[in-house]
Amino acid sequence: MPDSRQHRLRRPHRLSRRGSRDLIATGSRQPAALDPADDLRFIRDTMERSASFTAVPGWGQVILGLTALGAAWLAAQQPNSAGWLKVWLAEGFLAVVIASISIRLKANRRGLPIFTGPGRKVALGLFPPLIAATLLTFLLYGAGFAGALAPTWLLLYGAGIITGGLYSVPAVPVMGLCFMAAGALAVVAPATWSNWFLAAGFGGLHIAFGFFIARRHGG
Numbered sequence: 001m002p003d004s005r006q007h008r009l010r011r012p013h014r015l016s017r018r019g020s021r022d023l024i025a026t027g028s029r030q031p032a033a034l035d036p037a038d039d040l041r042f043i044r045d046t047m048e049r050s051a052s053f054t055a056v057p058g059w060g061q062v063i064l065g066l067t068a069l070g071a072a073w074l075a076a077q078q079p080n081s082a083g084w085l086k087v088w089l090a091e092g093f094l095a096v097v098i099a100s101i102s103i104r105l106k107a108n109r110r111g112l113p114i115f116t117g118p119g120r121k122v123a124l125g126l127f128p129p130l131i132a133a134t135l136l137t138f139l140l141y142g143a144g145f146a147g148a149l150a151p152t153w154l155l156l157y158g159a160g161i162i163t164g165g166l167y168s169v170p171a172v173p174v175m176g177l178c179f180m181a182a183g184a185l186a187v188v189a190p191a192t193w194s195n196w197f198l199a200a201g202f203g204g205l206h207i208a209f210g211f212f213i214a215r216r217h218g219g
Contacts, residue, residue: 058214060102065206147191154183
């Protein structure tokens with residue numbers, strides 16, 4: 001006689017990514033054990049990459065800070081403001097090169113786009129203040145306000161870090177606020193302290209936040 005009990009239909013198990021890779025690699029017909037934590041980690045990483053730019057180079061910032069400390073020492077040895085400005089302009093050019101290379105290396109290592117999605121938003125937020133700082137450098141120096149260069153650089157760089165960092169890891173906007181705080185102090189401090197404010201900002205803050213980002217966000 002036919003069995004009157006109802007048979008439940010069994011749905012095939014969905015393989016996790018790692019399980020499917022193991023299945024393909026081993027050629028086994030038995031599916032690998034499911035790992036929900038692996039799937040959750042994949043979803044979290046995907047959402048993080050689509051919402052924020054995570055290729056901020058922590059170790060690259062450490063290198064930037066070290067070169068800035070060297071520039072501050074060298075600039076302090078200059079006999080006049082022209083020599084001082086040349087040292088810091090050279091440091092600015094070197095910083096752009098180091099930052100570009102380190103961002104490219106980290107983005108390639110993590111498989112992240114640079115000029116699309118969050119990366120483009122970071123660039124659009126960062127570049128306008130940096131361009132303004134560059135133009136104001138020549139304007140202020142030509143008008144005889146060399147003492148205003150340090151607070152201008154710190155304030156505008158911090159503003160760019162904040163606006164661009166809104167689409168990056170949380171530590172980046174905090175670093176921008178610290179740069180703006182250093183710039184605000186440089187406004188009211190004696191002009192003779194300008195070089196040391198630049199050392200504390202571009203040197204100390206880059207090193208401190210660079211170590212933090214490298215440890216928390218993978219290099």
